[in-house]
Structure formats: structure tokens, C-alpha cells
Amino acid sequence: MLNDKEFQAFQEGIFKDYFKKYIMFKRGKGEKVTHSTLIRLKSLNQELTLSCDSLEISHEVAEFILREREKESPSSRGLRVSDFRQFSAFLRSLGIVSYEIPRKYMKKVYVPFRPYIFSEAELGSITVAADQLSQGRRSNTHCQVYPVITRILIGTGMRIGEVLSLRIKDVDMADQLIIVYKSKNNVSRYVPMSESLSATVGKYLSKIQHRHESQRHLFISPYTGTGYSYDAMKYMFRKIYSAAGVRTPQGRLPRIHDVRHSFCTASLNRMLESGMNLYTAIPILAAYVGHVNLSDTERYIHLTEHGYSDFIKKESNLSSLIPEVCDEN
Template identity: 30%
Template sequence: MSRQFRSNLAQTIEAFLEQKHTLGFKYCENERYLANFDAMCAGQFQNETTITREMGMAWAVSLPNESRAGLSRRMSSVRELAKYILRNGEEAFVIPTEYGAVPSRKHIPHIFSHEELQLLFTTADRCFENDKFPLCAIEPSVLLRLLYACGLRPYEGRTILRENIDLDDGTIFIPESKKLKDRVVIMDSTMLDICRRYDEKAKLIVPDSAYFFPSHGRTSKCHDGHWPARVLNRCLINAGITEFTGNNPRPYDLRHTFATRTLLRWMQEGYDLDSCLPYLSAYMGHEKFQHTLYYIHLIPDFFPEILPRVASKFASLIPEVSI
């Protein structure tokens, strides 16, 4: 534990974090929030030894320029701490869930067409050539192809460690992904060849990098969380792909496209989806099987010609459509 806590809650916070770490949670961002909460308590509530209503409501005040999602994450950390105190038989105020609640918004993913994917990847190959750091000119095209070809979550792609990608057998080990689930992803021969050629160049430029996609040559640091979105948006603009019927594409939509097109291909080839879906679920690292079934729900929207084949078998999962 790298942070120092100074309030009367210091020992409680440290014990709570130790429990989380013991259970396998990294809890890095939450530890930062709790350090800020501890600083507030040390400055404004020096005599309190547990979380009171006054402390909780003071923490629940939205900060300048704070997003709803940021407020929600900040509230969640202190809420969990209060529940920990209650489980240990002491009194504590739990911040009500309506404070920091993020309104649910249904995001309809953009499923890329074959033409859009081809144009996107071709553009990614050339639109970063003028970047000052040489590796930045070739990283984007590999990242975007990897997100699509392997159905990776954006953060899984950008944080790949060199030791976790085996360019001999074409596998990528994804440790502690969503809900701390490990999995192994297999690349096809085309993606493996692209990664091998990229790695040969990367090792010449940053031979000691711990990450497959090092941030501007820093051996121990990967790109920040906004990098995939910056890369995708720049490619879309340069490719002239700017008109969309629904939401603007996000890096995550490359993963959605992989899953949807995989299911579509299986249907067209006559595979039994009951048998295939568990494999796709495990490959993508879904916590629940229902998360994989979600992609069947998308198919009628983007590929209406396939609807008759799946309507009877998965009718409960497919919405009614009007022609």
C-alpha cells in the first residue's frame, strides 16, 4: 500500500484495502478516492471515528467539472468502505445510491461493414506517418486490427504485456480481465503475421519495453485510456467515414463487430449456435452467458436477411421489427 492515511479512519481504510487486495482486487483507482476522502476527514472531521451522515453528504457534493460517471465512482468507494464498517459491527452512514447515480443510456453499437473496416485499416496504415516518435506511426493500425480480429476490449488491447503475447503459437494471455477472469485469445494467421512484423520493428526502437504498445518509447508505461478513441477518431476522419445513422463508432464497437460477424458467419455456415455460443462467450471473457446472447439481438438490426433463420430458435431474444 503506497498511500499514507492521516484521519481517524486511517486504520479502518488500510484494513479495508488489505482485504480487497487479499481477495485479488487491485483497487488502485478506489485507493486514490479513499485517500482523498481521508484527507477531507482529516481536515474537516478531526473528531470522528466512523463515517457520519455529515461526512458522507460532504463527500457527495459534486466537484467542479466532475462528470456524473466520475461522481458515481467516487461515491462507490466510500459506500463500500461504510458497508465494510457495518459488517464489522460498527455504525456507519452509507451514502444513498441516488447520489452519484448515472442515468442509464442505451448505446446502440456501430457494426462496421466490410467496406468500412477495409477503409479504416488502410487509412490507419498511413495517417500516422508524420508522428515524431517512429513507433507511433505503426502502432495504431496494429491496435485497431487486434481489437477487431480478436474481439478485445480496448483496455485489454492497449495494455498487452510483451510477456503475455506469444508470437510463436499466436496466443495472447489476458490476465485479470473483467471480474478478474483470465483467458487466452488465439490470433488467426493473418493477425499473427501482422503482430510479428510489428514486434520486429518495435524491438529495434524500444527493446526493453514491458508493453506491446509502449507509450512514446517509455519502457514501463502503456498508452492512456483515451488513446484507442483518439486513434479511431483520427482514422475515421481521414478515411472520410463521418456519416452514421446511429451513434458515432467507439473502439469498443470493433469488439461488437467481431462478435456479431462471428455469429453471422456461423449461422450462414449452418453451425449449431447452442453448441458454439459457449465458445464465443469464453473467448470474449464474458462474465455471463447472457452477455453473449446480446449479439443475437443485434443481428436483425444490422443483417435483416438472416432473421428467418434465427427467429424461431431465439425468438425471445430478438425484438419485433416493422417493415
């Protein structure tokens, strides 16, 4: 569902109801719709309102809206193209005529990015900080919810959107499983829980008021009566990271998604250390975290200087694939 502020952002235009449905569709799949995404979608709605006389998006309208703008960076334009492409595909799935943006509409923009990889000590500090959150003026529910969400993220590597979308029925305490239904790329999967995580989730379930209403969200915001928003998570995790004293080398607070990167990296390291071959380990990890393509998993594997030599030693047959650097003349 959209909260009041989000709802007010789409009150005009012939496409307004479809933008609301589109946002709920994305959230229903476990995808996060951030504040910046909402701003871009609001802008797109306004441009379509000015450019379209009917519920149809022509090639000419698409080209006009996606034209290059003065002083706009390639990455910003790339986001606009991506938003338009996905919304257009959503409209077509509903039988509405909308121009299909080609995959190679614009040159892919390479944005160098390296996430922050937490150490085990830092993850421990984050967990302690979540456990010690101070009580709020209006509600203390967050003191009960965030320690559990934090442990699920650290212990499973799930996407934050997947965690927020969980229903009570999605937790199988008998088999110690979390069931993720139709998340990103429409992938469903079982996520095993460790003994300690299962105990934490079981204890939480025993305390919540509506534990027998299987269709209700597992984590319910006391302010909205529905699931927590990504913006709420972003706000609270900044507080948790700050209290834990965890910052990147540049002095910034890490992102929530960095926990998933850290999980994937640590999990691969453990599998390799156990003697598992890389070509066996990556498909297993991909299935666990819900990736469709192995290339998606490879983006999460971040070799630190500490682990690089061990990796090459264990996978020496890969050394021929690493290009040599030409000597200077």
C-alpha cells in the same frame, strides 16, 4: 503508472495515495480509466478530504457525499455512486473501514444506447487509414504501433484496455495466441490469432527494440516510456476514423469500443450461418471475449434489419418468446 498530469490531480488529502493505487489497480486489470473518470475521482478525493478526519469512511459521510444534487441527472449520480462503491470496496480489501454501498442504493438508470456496427468495407478502410498515418514531428513510433493495435482490435474483439496492458511475454507466437491475464472481472483467457494477424504481430515483434525483455509492454509510448494511455488511443482513433471517412448516421465519429461490438455481432452471425445453434454459439463467444455472464455477451449482439429475418428463420423456435403487439382498438 500515472502520468505527471494525473499524479498532480491527487496531491492532497489523506486518501490521495489510495486513489493512485486504485487507478493503477484498475489499469493493471486491463480496465480503462478515462479522463472523465479521473475528474470524478478527483472530485471524490476532495469531498472525502473535507468530510473525513481519519482514514475511515462512515455511513453518514457516504450518504452526505452521495446525496442528490440540484440539476444533476440520474445517470450522473449513478456514475458517482458506482465510483464510490468501487473505491470503497478497494479500501475494504486493504483492511480499511469504509461503508459498503448497497447494490440497490438507487434505482438503476436506463440509458438507451446503440453502438455503431462497422461494415466489413468500413473496417477495411480503417485498417488502410491506420497504415497511412502521417509521420509525427517528434516520433514515428505511432506509424508502427497503430496498424498492429487496429488489427488486434478488429481481429480479436479484445478490449482496448486489454491490448494496452499486453506485455511481450503475453504473445505466444508458437501457438498463435494472445494471453490475457486477469482482465475485467479478474478473468484470464487465451485469444487465438488468425494466420494474417499472427504474421502482423510477429513482424512487429521482430522490429521492436526491446523484444527480448518479456516484462515490457508490447506497445510503448515514446513520450512516457510506458504503455499507451486510453486518451492517446481515443485521440488517434478519431484521426483514423476521420481519415477513413467513417461516421455514424448522426454524423459523429464512432467509439473505439464499437469495434468490439462489431466483432461480437459479426462472429455470432458467422457461427449461425455455419449452422451452429444459438445456445451453443453464445457461450463460445462469451468465453472468447472474456465475459463472465452470458447476459454480458447478449448486450453486444445487435441485430440489423438486414440480419433479423435470417436470424428468425434459423432460430424459429425463439419466435414464441417475442411478444406480440396488441392491435389498436
